[in-house]
Amino acid sequence: MPKVLISDDMSPQAAEIFRARGVDVDVKTNLSPAELKACIGDYDGLTVRSATKVTPEIIAAADRLRVIGRAGIGVDNVDVPAATARGIVVMNTPFGNSITTAEHAIAMMFALARQIPQANASTHAGKWEKSKFMGVELAGKTLGIIGCGNIGSIVADRAQGLKMRVIAHDPYLTPARAEALGVEKVDLDQLFRRADFISLHAPATDATRGIINAETIAKMRPGVRIINCARGALVNEADLKAGLDSGHVAGAALDVFAQEPAKQNILFGMPNVVVTPHLGASTVEAQEKVALQVAEQLADFLLKGSVVNALNMPSVSAEEMPRLRPYMGLARQLGSLAGQLIESAVRSVTIEYEGHAAALNVKPLTALVLEGLLAPLMVSVNMVNAPTLALARGIAVSEVKREQAGSLQTRVTLTVVTEVQSRTLRGTLVNGDQPRIVEIKGIPMDAQLHPAMLLVTNNDRPGLIGGLGTVLGNAGINIATFHLGRDRPGGNAIALLEVDEPPSEAVLDQIRALPNVVRVKSLRFAAGFC
Numbered sequence: 001m002p003k004v005l006i007s008d009d010m011s012p013q014a015a016e017i018f019r020a021r022g023v024d025v026d027v028k029t030n031l032s033p034a035e036l037k038a039c040i041g042d043y044d045g046l047t048v049r050s051a052t053k054v055t056p057e058i059i060a061a062a063d064r065l066r067v068i069g070r071a072g073i074g075v076d077n078v079d080v081p082a083a084t085a086r087g088i089v090v091m092n093t094p095f096g097n098s099i100t101t102a103e104h105a106i107a108m109m110f111a112l113a114r115q116i117p118q119a120n121a122s123t124h125a126g127k128w129e130k131s132k133f134m135g136v137e138l139a140g141k142t143l144g145i146i147g148c149g150n151i152g153s154i155v156a157d158r159a160q161g162l163k164m165r166v167i168a169h170d171p172y173l174t175p176a177r178a179e180a181l182g183v184e185k186v187d188l189d190q191l192f193r194r195a196d197f198i199s200l201h202a203p204a205t206d207a208t209r210g211i212i213n214a215e216t217i218a219k220m221r222p223g224v225r226i227i228n229c230a231r232g233a234l235v236n237e238a239d240l241k242a243g244l245d246s247g248h249v250a251g252a253a254l255d256v257f258a259q260e261p262a263k264q265n266i267l268f269g270m271p272n273v274v275v276t277p278h279l280g281a282s283t284v285e286a287q288e289k290v291a292l293q294v295a296e297q298l299a300d301f302l303l304k305g306s307v308v309n310a311l312n313m314p315s316v317s318a319e320e321m322p323r324l325r326p327y328m329g330l331a332r333q334l335g336s337l338a339g340q341l342i343e344s345a346v347r348s349v350t351i352e353y354e355g356h357a358a359a360l361n362v363k364p365l366t367a368l369v370l371e372g373l374l375a376p377l378m379v380s381v382n383m384v385n386a387p388t389l390a391l392a393r394g395i396a397v398s399e400v401k402r403e404q405a406g407s408l409q410t411r412v413t414l415t416v417v418t419e420v421q422s423r424t425l426r427g428t429l430v431n432g433d434q435p436r437i438v439e440i441k442g443i444p445m446d447a448q449l450h451p452a453m454l455l456v457t458n459n460d461r462p463g464l465i466g467g468l469g470t471v472l473g474n475a476g477i478n479i480a481t482f483h484l485g486r487d488r489p490g491g492n493a494i495a496l497l498e499v500d501e502p503p504s505e506a507v508l509d510q511i512r513a514l515p516n517v518v519r520v521k522s523l524r525f526a527a528g529f530c
Contacts, residue, residue: 002066002302004045007031007052010071011291014047021299037061045298047071048078056082069298071290072097072281075311084312091297091309094385095150096290097281102154104280105199105229106162108253111274112225113138113197118271139163144195146211147202147230148173148183149378150392155199156183167191170202170393171377174345175419177394185345192219197227203379204231214239223250229280232257241266244273255280311382324364327357327412330427330435331365333449333525334414335372337437338425340523341455342373344418348396349373352413355405366399369414411438440485443494447483450498453523459516460486460493467514468495475507492518 003024006015018025028039033053040046040062047069048054054068059082068078070092083090111117114135122129143159145152148168156166166183169191178185186194188211198220202208212226213236226249228235237258243249244267253274257265260278267273281287300306307313351369353362370386381389390397405411408428415424426439437447441457458464465482472479478500486493502522503511511520 002044003042003064004047004298004302005040005043006047007036008047008049008071009051010047010049011288013288014071014291014295017292017295018299021303023299023302033058040065045069045302047294047298050074050077052077054078054083059083059086059088062086062088067091067298067301069093069294071287071294080312089301089307089313090311091294091301091307092311093290093293093297094309096293097283097286098150098154100283100286101229101280102151102158103283104255104276105151105155105201105227106158108227108229108255108274108276109138109143109197109199109225112227112251112253117274138197141165141196142167142194144169144186144191144198145183146170146188146191146198146200146234147208148178148181149201149389151230152199152201153181155201156181164197167194170345171343172345172374172393172395174347174394176347177392180394188216189219192216193221195224196221197225199227200230200234202230202234203377204233205377205379207377209233210236212236212240214242217243217249220248222248225249225251225253227253229255232260232262237266241270244270309385313382324360326429326433326435327360327365328368330412330429331368332372333435333437334412334425334427335369336375336525337372337440337449337523338369338414338416338423339373339376341423341521342416342418342421344420346373346390346393346395346416346418348398348417349390350398350400350413350415350417352400352402352411352415354402354411354413355408356410357405357412358401358403362399362401365412366397370397373416408438413439437496440494440496441492443485443487443492445483445485445494445496447496448481448498449523449525450480451525452499452502453525454495454497454499454503454511455519455521455523456495456497456511456517457519458493458495459518460488460490461516464493464495464514464516468497468511471507471510471514472497472499472503475503475510477501477503477507 001024004018006027009029015025015027037058040058041064044064045067046065049071056079065088067089068083073092073094075092078090080090115133119133142165145156145168148170159166160182167186168183169186169188173185211234240252251272255276256278297308351366364383367383367386370390371381371383374381374386374389411426411428413426423441427435427437430436437445439445479497480500481498483496508520
């Protein structure tokens with residue numbers, strides 16, 4: 001009988017589900033790291049919320065552990081790479097607290113608009129300062145939503161019920177999905193210029209970290225109010241304080257902070273700031289949902305081997321793995337390359353499997369393509385949830401199989417159609433197991449992908465190679481490999497370089513200034529992709 005440890009406070013029904021399904025379960029909460037390390041070797045599964053820190057030291061002591069389940073969406077408290085290295089599956093429950101978090105954002109917006117916490121404290125103190133707390137109506141105001149995924153779309157729906165105008169910025173929000181939600185899709189600068197209220201619902205990635213800062217605040221309309229129930233890293237707190245002090249920002253409502261638990265913060269005590277201690281998912285209903293979901297998921301995995309909402313494990317059977325493994329690397333590379341090249345909302349994705357690839361179970365490969373495509377702007381994307389996330393964003397996904405692959409024995413072609421362009425990439429396997437990129441944007445290429453690369457699109461004229469070498473050499477950046485391709489003499493050309501370290505933005509600007517350079521893109525690939 002498999003054995004599971006529940007190490008954080010959660011609904012008692014989670015333990016009941018385990019026992020009913022035939023899984024032995026212990027509930028031991030408030031364990032110190034030393035206590036958890038001492039006992040974790042007795043368990044096949046570990047169920048946590050946010051309090052337990054599953055560190056590399058804990059994982060190293062987990063000799064029997066096969067799965068870690070997080071009752072909630074964020075896995076900041078779980079070292080996923082360390083778990084992966086030990087072959088431990090990490091699962092979360094990404095949809096159980098969406099409604100609760102969205103409702104908290106709406107509640108924070110009301111509290112901010114009507115100064116409810118401040119008025120409550122004043123009235124409790126017997127002051128009756130009626131004229132001091134002059135609020136604003138939400139009806140007729142423009143709400144700007146940054147990140148219109150699962151939670152953001154619920155906030156949009158609720159705001160429309162309050163007769164607010166809703167505009168949204170999300171690179172993966174298609175026009176069709178925006179129309180279905182009844183929101184107007186805008187670029188980020190337009191959102192800043194127009195919004196009376198701004199609500200953040202984006203993950204903390206390299207693209208979104210510090211998205212609220214001095215520069216973006218200056219673009220906002222005077223009197224803007226900002227709500228953050230997503231991730232503290234989205235806001236530069238010092239810049240927000242400066243905006244509040246100047247009066248340009250009328251108020252802020254924050255449920256999350258850069259450092260948590262936030263027992264001290266430069267925003268605490270400001271009269272125009274409403275704060276709560278990360279309560280977005282803290283309702284009875286949400287905690288019941290995530291506890292039940294995580295128990296069901298872990299029980300199914302331990303008893304049946306099925307995988308749901310895994311962050312680090314592909315849905316592939318043991319029988320299929322030997323044949324699929326090389327193609328999985330190729331699929332991830334094609335998706336990741338496409339995801340870094342596109343810069344507008346994706347409308348459709350078509351994957352063509354030709355030759356030997358057409359005889360495979362391609363569903364996991366398609367999921368891996370989507371994982372790579374969506375990963376640059378999203379967190380917790382994996383081959384299990386990537387198709388669902390694509391569907392939720394209105395991305396049409398199609399697969400085509402062809403028995404012949406032209407001059408190659410096997411080939412995978414990825415075509416991504418966005419709002420403004422279409423991008424096609426092709427890849428194959430060399431020697432049966434080595435992924436190669438053989439075409440980028442219609443230009444023949446023969447290249448391996450590496451962790452740090454530079455893609456230069458240019459007019460096919462003499463002098464480019466020398467110019468690139470000079471700029472990178474002056475910056476002390478070594479070129480490891482150099483791949484070239486062109487559609488015709490004097491036409492469009494591509495240079496794909498492997499470099500020992502990513503170029504700085506200043507170096508990229510120097511390359512952009514070279515004659516005949518059309519576009520420059522710094523690319524990063526996880527070591528496991530290459």
